[in-house]
Amino acid sequence: MTFFSIIVAFGTFPFWIWLLGKNYIDFKKTKFPWWSMFLSLITLFIPAITGLLIRRYRPVLANRIGRFLNPIAVGKENYLFIYF
Secondary structure (H helix, E strand, O other): OHHHHHHHHHHHHHHHHHHHHOOOOOOOOOOOOHHHHHHHHHHHHHHHHHHHHHHHHOHHHHHHHHHHHHHHHHHHHHHHHHHO
16 A cells, blocks of 8 residues: 555645645746655555565565564554653
8 A cells, every 4th residue: 555655645735836836936947846746655665576576486484574573563563652
């Protein structure tokens, strides 16, 4: 879902700015953060594809990594839930 929302943002973000700010913004001078949007897409895409490839071609390694990362993820989630 996050990947899809970032892809959709490439089109909807300029449309939203145009729709709401066409009376206030000079679009010839406006710079959209395309590079930041692209980097957020890449930083999501590369780890996801890496995880899928490891899960597909090295399932034993994926299970070992999963045993290590699952307690970290649960601990982080509990910390965020309790203290924030």
